[in-house]
Amino acid sequence: MRIASIAFGSRGDVQPALALGMGLQDRGHQVRMVVGADFPEEARKCGLEASAATVDFQEMLSSELGRKMFDAGNGATLLTFIRTMKRIFELNGPALMDGVYRACTEFGAEAVIGSYTSDFYAMAVAEKLGIPYISTTLQPAPLATRSGSAALSTLMPHRESLVNLAFHKAMVEPFVWRIMKDPVNRFRRDVLGLPARRNRDVQQAMRRTPILNGYSRHLVPQPADWPATVHTTGFWLLESDLGFAAPSELLKFLDDGEPPVFISFGSTTTQDSAALTRLLVDAVAISGRRAIIQSGWANLGDTDLPDHIHRLTSYVPYRELFGHVAAVVHHSGAGTTSWVLHAGVPSVAIPHAGDQPFWAARAAALGAGPRPVPAGKLTADNLAQAIRRATGDSSMRERAAELGVKIRAEDGIGTAVELIEKYLSQM
Secondary structure (H helix, E strand, O other): OEEEEEEOOOHHHHHHHHHHHHHHHHOOOEEEEEEOOOOHHHHHHOOOEEEEOOOOHHHHHHOHHHHHHHHHOOOOOHHHHHHHHHHHHHHHHHHHHHHHHHHHHHHOOOEEEEEOOOHHHHHHHHHHHOOOEEEEEOOOOOOOOOEOOOOOOOOOOOOEOHHHHHHHHHHHOOHHHHHHHHHHHHHHHHHOOOOOOOHHHHHHHHHHOOEEEOOOOOOOOOOOOOOOOEEEOOOOOOOOOOOOOOOHHHHHHHHOOOOOEEEEOOOOOOOOHHHHHHHHHHHHHHHOOOEEEEOOOOOOOOOOOOOOEEEEOOOOOHHHHHHHOOEEEEOOOHHHHHHHHHHOOOEEEOOOOOOHHHHHHHHHHOOOOOOOOOHHHOOHHHHHHHHHHHHHOHHHHHHHHHHHHHHHOOOHHHHHHHHHHHHHHHO
16 A cells, blocks of 8 residues: 655654654555655665655754744743744645645555644545545644543643543643644645634544554553544654764763763754753763763754763764663653663653653653753753762662563554554555
């Protein structure tokens, strides 16, 4: 079957979709990845066909609006965060939606796989073409539940409650639709020739849609009150090295002393990378550890660094690296979190925005890392304290290692592929 798979976002969003696409291709399906302008070559290195939208996600998130979005999610009001996200989608959404429609029609897609951030317009394209649609997400399905541990935002995170259910119905389920509604309805009407949708319409459609959660049930248990169409499969981890060769300077640094702490904020951007770098350098010095700082999209570490800190500017697969580090300090995005937990090393979470506070809280709740330090409250002292605990608490290291064993025993890609084939055979 010819399957178009939409993978918009940062590397942490794209690579799990590539891994799933490779799993489908291994089963004999023809897969076309629809990615941003910054990722088609990565898809092709995985042996997958690729169509690129004109939006470069690194460029978008590094723009003034992108930095404002992270800053808004990092201590400012929720209203500011939502307004900024709406503005970003108003500017970039039309190009993304046109890219999906063009790719699916040119490819002759017989099915579409979308994600949490593309569901509403990808579903519209599938509706227009009269083909099946399946949703995949790296976060818990955005459907109301009593469970406090299975929603990105909730009032009672440590218990099941009708209060959670009511809050999720009012706030969680319609959240993305409220951001995308106007551009998506214009796309439906002006490009696809379809009628506009109301909130009730799209929520009912999502409850009928097969949804695959690409994370481990050991991290987020499946709520009993979700529809039977929602499945938690295990992580979709990209095992391909994409032609990677470890830099010799990195290998030498790893060999020169005790396992370092790895620090990366991934695709998160900042208004002042120099100030954040100084804070990280001070925290490492106070902790007494060696460290690797990954430059990432925030361009961290672009200064003279002491000998006990190595700056990594190139891409290195986390599966290659995390087995050699003592702990990982990170923004707690879904992609990085999956690799940290898979490796069984302690997680020092510095969440900024979006789903990051959720994943940070889940890892800490399972004892796989210290209490998260929100980015807006980050200091050299509290980061150093968190690093010391993550590297010096033997029980925390044991819990992280035990969780890693459970996660590595799962076959997330295989489970997801079987479910996709099952649903497609019934549609």
